[in-house]
Amino acid sequence: MFAKRTMIGVSLYSKQKPREMDREWGSKPGSGGAASAQNEAIDRRERLRRLALETIDLAKDPYFMRNHLGSYECKLCLTLHNNEGNYLAHTQGKRHQTNLAKRAAREAKDAPAQPQPHKRKVNLRKTVKIGRPGYRVTKQFDPETKQRSLLFQIEYPEIEDNTKPRHRFMSSFEQRVQSFDKRYQYLLFAAEPYETIGFKVPSTEIDKSTPKFFSHWDPDSKMFTLQLYFKTKPPETNKPPSAAATNGTSAPGVPPPPPPPAAPMGNPPRGPPPGSLPPPPPMGNGPRPMPPGGNLPAPPPPPVGGGMPNFTPRPPMPPPPQGFQGQQMQNHGFHPPPPPPPQ
Secondary structure (H helix, E strand, C coil): CHHHHHHHHHHHHCCCCCHHHCCCCCCCCCCCCCCCHHHHHHHHHHHHHHHHHHHCCHHHCCCEEECCCCCEEECCCCEEECCHHHHHHHHCCHHHHHHHHHHHHHHHHHCCCCCCCCCCCCCCCCCCCCCCCEEEEEEEEECCCCEEEEEEEEECCCCCCCCCCEEEEEECCCCCCCCCCCCEEEEEEECCCCCCEEEEEECCCEECCCCCCEEEEECCCCEEEEEEEECCCCCCCCCCCCHHHHCCCCCCCCCCCCCCCCCCCCCCCCCCCCCCCCCCCCCCCCCCCCCCCCCCCCCCCCCCCCCCCCCCCCCCCCCCCCCCHHHHHHHHCCCCCCCCCCC
């Protein structure tokens, strides 16, 4: 009996475990089991690497370096990495982030303390505006200097005590009320509690000399006066011709200039001077007519006493021959030279 009981006990304990107990505790049916701490760390680094590849540019990382072996190094942590993904996972780790914080704290401590610029705080006053002031503008002209001027008179009867009106010039590009126009500028007047008013004046240069440009505040009559003169433009004497005139074109709406008169071909014949004799009739190859008297007029005698001391005047030249050679011989009695003496 004893032996039989023993065999039965052995057979009871030798039965296989149920299939529901094969999986580990904490896992679901069909899964590969619960991940270990090492597997979780690998998965986390892989997710961080993919995220860093999308958001971080390694070309701008000052601590990223590739050595001569083809691997990558972190110059901040002095670590070696096989690929870019491994380095990016390292940059998201605790060691790299701690070293970055230490480096920033050390640089902030070593940096010299620079004085902060003193910024003056301007407290904007919030006052209730009571409207626009009354004003009067007078146009003036100086006949001596040919200058035009403007006289502004602004009335501030309700101005605050111990305050004076202010004025300034504003360019057309500063204001946003009207479209900008470089031909004009604005003159502003301001005083509390009145609204700021502006006048649109030409953008000509203003003559700011003492007797012409002045401003005055009368506290008794509560009137602010300002006078300004515009400088006159110098006359354009040597103004170069425009490009349109140079190229032969004119502006639209302007008639073209008349063409210049045509130049005559060749040299026109000149008439005889007034009071002179008419020209002789044209002749062929015959002799030219002699002047009245048969002889040419003698040249004027040389000046006496007014010339140079060592100058000897030359005798008068004979008249030029006229006609052909045979006629010259007959008229002047030309004889051939004698033959040379025999030797």
